[in-house]
Amino acid sequence: MSGVLWVDGSFCAANEPVILAGNHGFTVGDGVFETLVVRKGRAFALTRHLVRLQFSLDRMGMRSVDMAAIREGVRQVIAANPADVVRVRITVVSGPGPMGSMRGTAAPNVVIWGGPGVVPTACRATRVPWKRNERSAIAGVKSTSYAENVVMAQFAAAKGADEALMSNTYGYLCEGTGSNIFIERRGEVVTPPLSSGCLAGITRGLVLEWGAGTGMPIRVAAPGELQMSVLDEVMRGEAFAAVTSSTRGVQPIVRLDGVDVAEGPLLKKLADLYELHADVETDPPPTRTRDAV
Structure with missing residues (x-):
């Protein structure tokens, strides 16, 4: 894994373990995400993506997260390596939980990952x-x-x-x-x-x-x-x-x-x-x- 990694408010090494094995985002896929492209050094349509992120959180019944902090995290990730960060992914997972489908009471984890991206032209x-x-x-x-x-x-x-x-x-x-x-x-x-x-x-x-x-x-x-x-x-x-x-x-x-x-x-x-x-x-x-x- 390469790129710039920001987790719960702090930068981490791209290959650093950041999610516990018992996190519901890992065990049952209990999370939501957004993927954005970077245009002219800015995350394109960031406000619309954050609105949809909140919609997804609400529909999933997950705890709210600080959207202003996510916006700042996206800015920091792009600023850390503006030449290579062309795609940004925001992932919010519900945090550590018990085995099974029921959630725990931990706060959600927010992971922002920025890096290169290639898509076909057609x-x-x-x-x-x-x-x-x-x-x-x-x-x-x-x-x-x-x-x-x-x-x-x-x-x-x-x-x-x-x-x-x-x-x-x-x-x-x-x-x-x-x-x-x-x-x-x-x-x-x-x-x-x-x-x-x-x-x-x-x-x-x-x-x-x-x-x-x-x-x-x-x-x-x-x-x-x-x-x-x-x-x-x-x-x-x-x-x-x-x-x-x-x-x-x-x-x-x-x-x-x-x-x-x-x-x-x-x-x-x-x-x-x-x-x-x-x-x-x-x-x-x-x-x-x-x-x-």
Whole structure:
């Protein structure tokens, strides 16, 4: 492990043990996290990420943490090695606890890790046979209980892909393991609603806001509007697709289920628009309400 490590208010060596074996974040994945990219020496959209971090903590029923201290920790991590810290991960775990699922009474641990990061320039995706449970107790939570996504990502990697796309339990298009998905068809761009079980992605929200703000035909799909079969339209060239995430930005899907597919013109404009805005608005303020559809 390399990079800059900040734990509970202090810097630690990157290879220093910092979490006890009985920590619930390790034993049962009882924690939440956020991953941010660094633009021009600043953590991009940090305020929005902290708002979502608090949402995840609340949904998990975890104790609150000092968001101002986390903000300062992120600043210190970037400042410690600004040339090499291009990605920052904030992890909050519930702390030491007893064996089993019940939590202990210890204060949560906050780990901020900054370092290099490399992502592909285009997305090669594949559909997976598993589904996202939109009725899960942690639907929409950025949880460290990530084993489900790991299994799907490994399935994708075995097929030469770098992202796995899934439906929800109703068969509607949902999301990728680490990204949201946008579909361009019939002269507009649509993305699955949060009711599908997908994560309220920071980039997803910004793309919707910035795109609509410039008059682009972009919207959240109605519940049930996007069947998983819309990806067949992408493979036939009748529609186009892109994924969004903090690390990928707006990235076209250029290969789907082993077939090369074209990049959509509207999605290309959307990607350029996102980069233009992100270069200027390094910490766009959050909206008053979460996208609830």
